[in-house]
Amino acid sequence: MEKEKLHRFFAGTTSIQEGMDIRAWMEASEENKRIFYKERKLFDALMVHDDQTTNNCISTKRIPKIIRQWLKIASVIILTLTINYLYQEYKSENEVIAMNTVSVPAGQRTNITLPDGTNVWLNARTTLQYPVTFSQKQRTVFLKGEAYLGQRIFLVGKLSFKRIA
Numbered sequence: 001m002e003k004e005k006l007h008r009f010f011a012g013t014t015s016i017q018e019g020m021d022i023r024a025w026m027e028a029s030e031e032n033k034r035i036f037y038k039e040r041k042l043f044d045a046l047m048v049h050d051d052q053t054t055n056n057c058i059s060t061k062r063i064p065k066i067i068r069q070w071l072k073i074a075s076v077i078i079l080t081l082t083i084n085y086l087y088q089e090y091k092s093e094n095e096v097i098a099m100n101t102v103s104v105p106a107g108q109r110t111n112i113t114l115p116d117g118t119n120v121w122l123n124a125r126t127t128l129q130y131p132v133t134f135s136q137k138q139r140t141v142f143l144k145g146e147a148y149l150g151q152r153i154f155l156v157g158k159l160s161f162k163r164i165a
Helices: 003-011 016-028 030-060 065-093
Strands: 099-104 110-113 119-122 126-131 140-144 155-158
Touching: 003 016, 003 030, 016 030, 099 110, 119 126
Parallel strands: 140 155
Antiparallel strands: 099 126, 110 119, 126 140
């Protein structure tokens, strides 16, 4: 029997007919059985040797120790910066903002300038509430009454007063 055919049989790549032929050949005599098992041991030894060679190749391609150290340091820095950024975003959302309030009595009009340089005209019986400094993301003012805010875009909220008894 050919060694190549036996090795394909051991690897499981032979056809059904070839497998049946090899089995019949092996069972035909004791000498054939001895040759079959001898080739099987050789095949197994080659497979183990190939696995060890593959493992050695993989281990030689491992990342050097200094690069692993730098990767650890970089990951700690990135994690620290990410946590700091998220904390700053959370803090800025929950921050209490100091507000200025301007109220115009009946029969008068008032002209004021906001911290960003916007010129605002307030009509009679109007109240405008705006922060001492505007954030970089948006400019929010609260208005009750009538006002001309110029050509700039503002987020205008309805100003409501609560009476505390």
